[in-house]
Amino acid sequence: xxxxxxxxxxxxxxxxxxxxxxxxxxxxxxxxxxxxxxxxxxxxxxxxxxxxxxxxxxxxxxxxxxxxxxxxxxxxxxxxxxxxxxxxxxxxxxxxxxxxxxxxxxxxxxxxxxxxxxxxxxxxxxxxxxxxxxxxxxxxxxxxxxxxxxxxxxxxxxxxxxxxxxxxxxxxxxxxxxxxxxxxxxxxxxxxxxxxxxxxxxxxxxxxxxxxxxxxxxxxxxxxxxxxxxxxxxxxxxxxxxxxxxxxxxxxxxxxxxxxxxxxxxxxxxxxxxxxxxxxxxxxxxxxxxxxxxxxxxxxxxxxxxxxxxxxxxxxxxxxxxxxxxxxxxxxxxxxxxxx
Amino acid sequence: xxxxxxxxxxxxxxxxxxxxxxxxxxxxxxxxxxxxxxxxxxxxxxxxxxxxxxxxxxxxxxxxxxxxxxxxxxxxxxxxxxxxxxxxxxxxxxxxxxxxxxxxxxxxxxxxxxxxxxxxxxxxxxxxxxxxxxxxxxxxxxxxxxxxxxxxxxxxxxxxxxxxxxxxxxxxxxxxxxxxxxxxxxxxxxxxxxxxxxxxxxxxxxxxxxxxxxxxxxxxxxxxxxxxxxxxxxxxxxxxxxxxxxxxxxxxxxxxxxxxxxxxxxxxxxxxxxxxxxxxxxxxxxxxxxxxxxxxxxxxxxxxxxxxxxxxxxxxxxxxxxxxxxxxxxxxxxxxxxxxxxxxxxxxxxxxxxxxxxxxxxxxxxxxxxxxxxxxxxxxxxxxxxxxxxxxxxxxxxxxxxxxx
Numbered sequence: 001x002x003x004x005x006x007x008x009x010x011x012x013x014x015x016x017x018x019x020x021x022x023x024x025x026x027x028x029x030x031x032x033x034x035x036x037x038x039x040x041x042x043x044x045x046x047x048x049x050x051x052x053x054x055x056x057x058x059x060x061x062x063x064x065x066x067x068x069x070x071x072x073x074x075x076x077x078x079x080x081x082x083x084x085x086x087x088x089x090x091x092x093x094x095x096x097x098x099x100x101x102x103x104x105x106x107x108x109x110x111x112x113x114x115x116x117x118x119x120x121x122x123x124x125x126x127x128x129x130x131x132x133x134x135x136x137x138x139x140x141x142x143x144x145x146x147x148x149x150x151x152x153x154x155x156x157x158x159x160x161x162x163x164x165x166x167x168x169x170x171x172x173x174x175x176x177x178x179x180x181x182x183x184x185x186x187x188x189x190x191x192x193x194x195x196x197x198x199x200x201x202x203x204x205x206x207x208x209x210x211x212x213x214x215x216x217x218x219x220x221x222x223x224x225x226x227x228x229x230x231x232x233x234x235x236x237x238x239x240x241x242x243x244x245x246x247x248x249x250x251x252x253x254x255x256x257x258x259x260x261x262x263x264x265x266x267x268x269x270x271x272x273x274x275x276x277x278x279x280x281x282x283x284x285x286x287x288x289x290x291x292x293x294x295x296x297x298x299x300x301x302x303x304x305x306x307x308x309x310x311x312x313x314x315x316x317x318x319x320x321x322x323x324x325x326x327x328x329x330x331x332x333x334x335x336x337x338x339x340x
Numbered sequence: 341x342x343x344x345x346x347x348x349x350x351x352x353x354x355x356x357x358x359x360x361x362x363x364x365x366x367x368x369x370x371x372x373x374x375x376x377x378x379x380x381x382x383x384x385x386x387x388x389x390x391x392x393x394x395x396x397x398x399x400x401x402x403x404x405x406x407x408x409x410x411x412x413x414x415x416x417x418x419x420x421x422x423x424x425x426x427x428x429x430x431x432x433x434x435x436x437x438x439x440x441x442x443x444x445x446x447x448x449x450x451x452x453x454x455x456x457x458x459x460x461x462x463x464x465x466x467x468x469x470x471x472x473x474x475x476x477x478x479x480x481x482x483x484x485x486x487x488x489x490x491x492x493x494x495x496x497x498x499x500x501x502x503x504x505x506x507x508x509x510x511x512x513x514x515x516x517x518x519x520x521x522x523x524x525x526x527x528x529x530x531x532x533x534x535x536x537x538x539x540x541x542x543x544x545x546x547x548x549x550x551x552x553x554x555x556x557x558x559x560x561x562x563x564x565x566x567x568x569x570x571x572x573x574x575x576x577x578x579x580x581x582x583x584x585x586x587x588x589x590x591x592x593x594x595x596x597x598x599x600x601x602x603x604x605x606x607x608x609x610x611x612x613x614x615x616x617x618x619x620x621x622x623x624x625x626x627x628x629x630x631x632x633x634x635x636x637x638x639x640x641x642x643x644x645x646x647x648x649x650x651x652x653x654x655x656x657x658x659x660x661x662x663x664x665x666x667x668x669x670x671x672x673x674x675x676x677x678x679x680x681x682x683x684x685x686x687x688x689x690x691x692x693x694x695x696x697x698x699x700x701x702x703x704x705x706x707x708x709x710x711x712x713x714x715x716x717x718x719x720x721x722x723x724x725x726x727x728x729x730x731x732x733x734x735x736x737x738x739x740x741x742x743x744x745x
Contacts, residue, residue: 045661132685199665207661219665234660244664279664 028192028208037062038174039072040198046185047192047208053185061184062177068093069173071117082117082166087159097169097176097286098151098158104172104290105148108306112294113265117168118145120263123270139268146265175243175289178202182285200243202285215339216242218279218316233316233328235337241285245292246277246318262296273299276326279316281334287313300329307331374704380404383443383467385434385458386450387411387420389538390472394447394499395423397693404700410437412548434458438465445495445703448472451551452558456481459496463488468495470699474559474567475713475720479742482717482724486744489713495702497695497709498716500571504698505691507646510681511632511639512576519648520634526576526615527631528569530561533624535593536601553597560588560599561619562730563723569630570607570726571711571719572641573615576632580718581607581615581725583737588730592622605726617726639679647676717744 028047033055035042044058068077068091081088090098101114119142122134134142145164152159169176174197181195182202192205194214203214213236235242245262262271278295282288291313295303300319307315316330316338330338374380380403384391387409398406409420410431417430431437438446438461445468448458456476462469475498476482489496502508515523537553540546551557552564562570574580586605593601601621608614630641638649687693695711702709721744725736 043662194662196662196664199663201662201664203662214661215659217660217663219663242664246665277665 030208033058035059038066038070038177038198040174042195042197044181044185044196045194045207046190047205048190052188052190057184058181061181065093065173065177065180069097069169069176071168071170078167078169081158081160084160085163087157090153090156090158093176093180094158095153095156097172098153098167100176100286100290101169101172102148102151102153104287104294107310108291108294108298110148110265111297112171112290113146113148114167114169114171115146115148115150115165116263116265117166118142118164119265119268120168121166123263125263143268146268171245171293172286172290174198174200175241175285175287178241178243178285178289200241200285200289202241203237204239213238218244233338235281235334236339237281237337240281240283241288242279242281243285243288243292244277244279245289245296262293264297271297271299273297274319274321275299275303276318276320278303278318279334281314281316281337283312291315304331378403380700380703381407381442381444383408383410383437383440383446384420384424385410385437385446385448385462386454386472387413387416388449391447391449392416392420392423394449394470394692394696395420397690397696399423401693401697401700408437408440408443410434413545435461438462438467443467445470445699449499452563453477453551453556456485459485460488463492463494463496466494468699468703470497470499470696472499473571473716473719474498474563474723475716477559479721479724482720483742483744486713486717493706495699495707495709496713497699497702498711498713499692499695500568500711500716500719501691501695502568502572503575503711503715504694506683506686507641507644507681508572508575510679511641511646514639514648514679515576515632519637520632520639521636521651523632523634524613525633526573526613527633528566528573528616529618529620529626529629530565530569531618531620531623531625531627532565533622535595536621537595550597553595553599555598558599559723559727561601561603561621562605562617562726563720565619566603566605566617566726567719567723569617569628570615570722571716572630573607573609574715574719574722577609577613579610581609581722581738583608583735584722584725584729585735586726586730587733588727600730603726603730605729607722607726640676646679646681648679649676714744 026049028049031046031048031051033044033053035055035058037059046052066073066076070076071078071082073079077088077091077094098114101112104112105114119139122138122142124133145162145166150161150165151167152161178195178197178200179202181197182193182204185193185195192208193203195202199219201216203216206212207214216235216237218233218235263269264271275296278292280288280292280295282291295306295315298306300317303315303317307313314331314334316328316334318326318328321327382398382404384395384406388411391411395406395409398404406424406428408429408431409417409424410433411417411420412432414430414432421428421430429440437443446462448455448462448469448471450458452474455471459469459471476485514520538549540549547554552560558564584605584607586603588600588603590597590601603619605617606614607617628643632639636651640647640649699709701707721738721742725738729736
């Protein structure tokens, strides 16, 4: 009995007293939540007087998203849709992501299209990684299953016009997850945070002590085996989301030609252009993440033409020029955020 | 006792190699151009285990035929002839084989100490050469051979077949894409739990058959086993070591051998990257194994598989608060994730097949091989640095005169 009491006193001394101290001083302390989710890593930094969010809470947010959106999870809602003959009743996550995807699909004239999954699988980038590239006949027949026009949202019901239609929201789900987590921190009254999942980032507020702007490094492909300088640039942003789509990690080779995981829904073949990566800065991560893939598919010239008409997104590009040199370029407003 | 009686001189004399003076070989004659329909006609010099292995891989290949085999032991030649074309000739003296003007290219699969002279003679006879690793018995031979090959118009390829293996291509690509972060160390081992001997029917043949046991004929485990790994580290780092230290000994197989049964060397590459090469002949755990240590991950390469192990996901707080980049596939620290490497439609064949096919393509297209006299020569020089370090127990440096590029 007395031993339990002693433990209780210790607990109060360890956990409650420091909280009083910080509360009195109103000092914001950094808290880190890190782990593995969605086949990649996540890192969250937030500033608060005391711990507001635990790792298990963050992990349960990921779990609820994966149950809905992960094509890697058997029985997920998206997998059940893909296996269904004509459609499925959506939950909140699937509805949010499909609606946004269809919006981005329309505004990019179909360069971004979540119905591209049958082609992605045929090219060996799906859950099962095949290595034999599809022939033109196979691609032509798969194109019958591709195209957002074959998807219909009727209230909460997502209908497919052809049983072979399958969707893959991997190009946007990570950004969406970042937004869901940011929203979760907002509900906990956290106003200064950086949420990063697999290289997709959302920022609000500043870092403490010092109340300085958060800094984001933009990664670049390494030049040599011993190259430690992997950050191309460092940027400071007042808020919003920064995401990157790059084909320098996920590709395989066929006849000496690199096949990227970004497949054109129009032609059925991988996009081939000069771009190695696109980094997008936008209001929220689902927007940035949706457009980074589309801009990758467009190529540099078309991407800049698109950006001139969509002033709410800014972008940074790493590309190979005609002589094979790796260069970068960006929209003017994006350049203003770069500090080195 | 008789086994030790055969000296190197005697070995050479027995094999009919010590004929005084140069043989009248005539002017080099070779076909500059191969029509696609032309068969490349091959001669095999050295018909032992490796030679026969290579001959067996050649047999089903289109566009080539083995028309002569040579070995100082006629029984070995007979073994190799089963893979040769009808009417193929048998030789006991490789210089007679080189005189055969029908032969376009030779495959040299003999003990290491014979490589240099056989290569020089083959070049003089105008033959393209596929030579087993490693290139040379000492450093001056590697330097001299590089010069002579460069002066010739002939294709000279060395049997470092892993340079042709998509597994290593993938690893090199992964390194270039920074999967491992900054690399500081390689740890390589080529171990086996056996005396590494072949059976000897006649004690007089001990040194001929078990030449790997004797320094007179080769550089021991470093030149015969670790050579592949040294070549692969050179390939992955795009260079060669700058210095070497090492210790070696015979402390398990005390059976009359004088090459080490246990070696441990450490090489330093530019920018301070270290690579350890070990060969232990009394333990076979993980036999062939290369580990590459980076600050983001470790890659482990086995014979036909490679795995990546992520480092812990601890956020490195430095100049930035977050990093945006193409999504990195991650896993928990220490968990092995297999790296897929096969190209679409790639056949499941021994890497030597790819190496030999490319050798024939190089001949047809007058192209320099991937495993050429420069990078294979550099691997040889590295091997000798390691052996010298172990023998002298001092640091050995890559001297400017070793430059063969």
